[in-house]
Structure formats: C-alpha cells, structure tokens
Amino acid sequence: DSADPMNELSPEEKQAHMEKWGAWMGELGQQGILEGGEPLNGGGKLVSGSAKIVSDGPFTESKEVVGGYLIVNADSLDQATELSKKCPIFENDGQVEVREIADMNM
Secondary structure, eight states: OTTOGGGGSOHHHHHHHHHHHHHHHHHHHHTTOEEEEEEOOSOOEEEETTTTEEEESOOTTOSSOOOEEEEEOOSSHHHHHHHHTTOGGGGGTOOOOOOOOOOOOO
C-alpha cells in the first residue's frame, strides 16, 4: 500500500521501528497490563446490509485504516490514553484510538 509510511522506510529502518514496538509492548507486558494485540493484514472482507453483500478489501474508500489492535488492562480511559502516548506509531504521524471494552453483563 503506497499510503503506508512504512513502505518509505529501508529494511533497516523498518527493523528498528519494529524493535521499538517490541520494546513498548514488552514494557506493557512487564507492567502486567498487556492483554494481547496483533497487527492486521491490509486485505479482508466486508459484509454489508440485510442482504449480507460481501466485498473484498482493502477498503480504500475508508478515511482511516485500522492497522492493528492492543488490549490493555488499565484502571481508566485516561490511564489507557496516557499509555498510548508511548506508541511508536506516532513516529510516522499515526493515530491511536483509545476505547473501553463495553461491559455486556446485564
């Protein structure tokens, strides 16, 4: 994907960037708050509407791309937001959306 800033990096720069991700996630793990997370592939499927129409990705019509996810066990949304500020994605002008997992216990 030409819009991906990682494509502009040399192999050495990519490796150094991924090492920063590993260090950041390792720090979260050592604090005992990292629950899990993975990068997402660029492709995929989109299922839409009551007819359940299936479309192939990538979804270039989207304004934003979700490149992966991380789940942390934070005491509050504010704490999770502060934790996100150390994310290496900001080196490439990235964004992080911080959200709480909904409590489905009724």
